[in-house]
Amino acid sequence: MYNNQIKISLKINGQENTVHAPPDISALALIRDILKLKGSKEGCGIGECGACTILVDGKSVNACIMLAAQLDGREVLTVEGLNNGEKLSIEQNAFLENHAVQCGFCSSGLLMSTHALLSENPNPDQNDIRKAISGNLCRCTGYHHIVKAVGEAAKQSAGDENNE
Amino acid sequence: MNKTIEYIRPADINEAVNFLDLNGNNTVTIAGGTDVMIDLRSGEISPEYLLDISRLPDIHGIGMKDGLLHIGAGSTINIIARSQDVYRFAPSLTKATETFAVPQIRNMATIGGNVAHCSPCGDTVPSLLVHEAYAVVHSISGVKHIPVSDIASGPYLTNIKKNELISSFVLKPVTDSQFSNFEKIGRRKALAISRMNMAVILSKSNNGTVDFIRFALGAATPVSKRIEEIENFLIGQKPVEKILWQAGKKLADIMVAISGRRPSTIYKEKAVQGLFLRLLHPVINCK
Numbered sequence: 001m002y003n004n005q006i007k008i009s010l011k012i013n014g015q016e017n018t019v020h021a022p023p024d025i026s027a028l029a030l031i032r033d034i035l036k037l038k039g040s041k042e043g044c045g046i047g048e049c050g051a052c053t054i055l056v057d058g059k060s061v062n063a064c065i066m067l068a069a070q071l072d073g074r075e076v077l078t079v080e081g082l083n084n085g086e087k088l089s090i091e092q093n094a095f096l097e098n099h100a101v102q103c104g105f106c107s108s109g110l111l112m113s114t115h116a117l118l119s120e121n122p123n124p125d126q127n128d129i130r131k132a133i134s135g136n137l138c139r140c141t142g143y144h145h146i147v148k149a150v151g152e153a154a155k156q157s158a159g160d161e162n163n164e
Numbered sequence: 165m166n167k168t169i170e171y172i173r174p175a176d177i178n179e180a181v182n183f184l185d186l187n188g189n190n191t192v193t194i195a196g197g198t199d200v201m202i203d204l205r206s207g208e209i210s211p212e213y214l215l216d217i218s219r220l221p222d223i224h225g226i227g228m229k230d231g232l233l234h235i236g237a238g239s240t241i242n243i244i245a246r247s248q249d250v251y252r253f254a255p256s257l258t259k260a261t262e263t264f265a266v267p268q269i270r271n272m273a274t275i276g277g278n279v280a281h282c283s284p285c286g287d288t289v290p291s292l293l294v295h296e297a298y299a300v301v302h303s304i305s306g307v308k309h310i311p312v313s314d315i316a317s318g319p320y321l322t323n324i325k326k327n328e329l330i331s332s333f334v335l336k337p338v339t340d341s342q343f344s345n346f347e348k349i350g351r352r353k354a355l356a357i358s359r360m361n362m363a364v365i366l367s368k369s370n371n372g373t374v375d376f377i378r379f380a381l382g383a384a385t386p387v388s389k390r391i392e393e394i395e396n397f398l399i400g401q402k403p404v405e406k407i408l409w410q411a412g413k414k415l416a417d418i419m420v421a422i423s424g425r426r427p428s429t430i431y432k433e434k435a436v437q438g439l440f441l442r443l444l445h446p447v448i449n450c451k
Contacts, residue, residue, distance in 0.1 A: 023171035135266025
């Protein structure tokens with residue numbers, strides 16, 4: 001057991017936060033166990049399944065293999081930051097509408113990869129979508145519905161932009 | 165049982181090497197951290213200090229200087245994959261980084277970590293070798309240059325000392341008349357550790373024979389390395405398909421001579437030959 005703690009200040013889902021944590025814990029442990037945000041999941045714990053995907057300064061990363069201390073001064077987005085209160089985000093809605101969720105364990109990570117993709121590339125093709133979610137394993141759905149949902153989310157967000 | 169681990173984030177590279185000089189033996193350096201975090205949790209490593217160098221300004225930036233391509237060791241794989249300078253002057257490295265693991269890992273992992281960790285499967289290493297890259301290495305004694313070919317002494321064994329830090333890699337750029345490529349085989353398209361990877365730079369003379377070639381093989385041998393026998397075999401030859409198959413066969417023999425016969429050899433002998441042909445097939449018809 002470690003007896004020293006370090007101070008980590010971060011902006012998470014739009015809110016400034018300062019916490020004290022052991023220096024060797026992962027970003028995922030900080031998010032789940034200290035900040036009590038349980039949306040990000042731990043699947044493999046070695047950066048292979050993507051269930052813990054979060055966005056740090058807009059880039060998708062695996063929180064399970066990132067050191068919590070590396071979040072200091074960063075802006076973090078987790079699945080809890082996607083929806084606006086009761087209103088689901090475009091990605092969440094598209095997953096729901098297209099039956100892209102079965103057991104749900106991979107969903108938060110997939111939603112974050114989708115969000116990262118659409119922030120960078122509002123008009124992804126099938127290939128872009130498959131590449132963007134290549135780091136997220138789903139053991140239930142066979143990906144077909146997920147790829148469709150991401151495509152629908154892209155269409156939806158492009159439509160929203162045109163309406164603005 | 166109480167054990168203390170301390171997290172240190174130095175302000176600049178001098179502070180980092182001073183710290184390493186005093187505590188290098190008990191310190192693990194972390195940049196992308198994709199390997200460190202896993203090893204910490206598994207108990208593989210239990211350092212007293214974690215030295216976070218990821219924000220050191222000295223290890224970032226990509227650009228041409230004095231005719232050479234400089235790549236900061238702290239550049240993430242994704243930054244390299246998207247760099248126009250890398251695409252123009254080291255296109256095989258663009259290909260290697262674009263197909264490296266998955267987006268999440270590409271956003272974290274750094275080229276410095278990929279090289280310093282000395283995994284035989286490091287996907288950036290064959291490209292660095294064909295560009296005759298050297299690492300700029302800092303310590304309290306000053307700055308020295310170490311060829312990338314001299315960094316790994318075996319699988320996961322590095323010649324970079326505990327008190328040293330890589331700040332950048334310096335590559336000889338390709339010229340417009342040179343062909344360059346990277347290929348690898350993994351068990352699936354994304355997130356597969358390479359079973360074999362290879363990179364090449366080649367040019368042909370006016371009469372269609374190879375007048376320049378650097379070729380490197382990785383993952384299929386304990387340490388990625390240039391294979392001079394293959395380079396020498398192809399120099400002066402017209403790279404037609406038959407010759408490339410012959411070179412590929414030679415390469416398979418060399419691989420077996422280095423790595424010995426294993427259960428996977430029966431597959432790898434054919435695969436290395438096929439991958440070599442795929443790597444060089446575009447040069448058959450290009451000028």
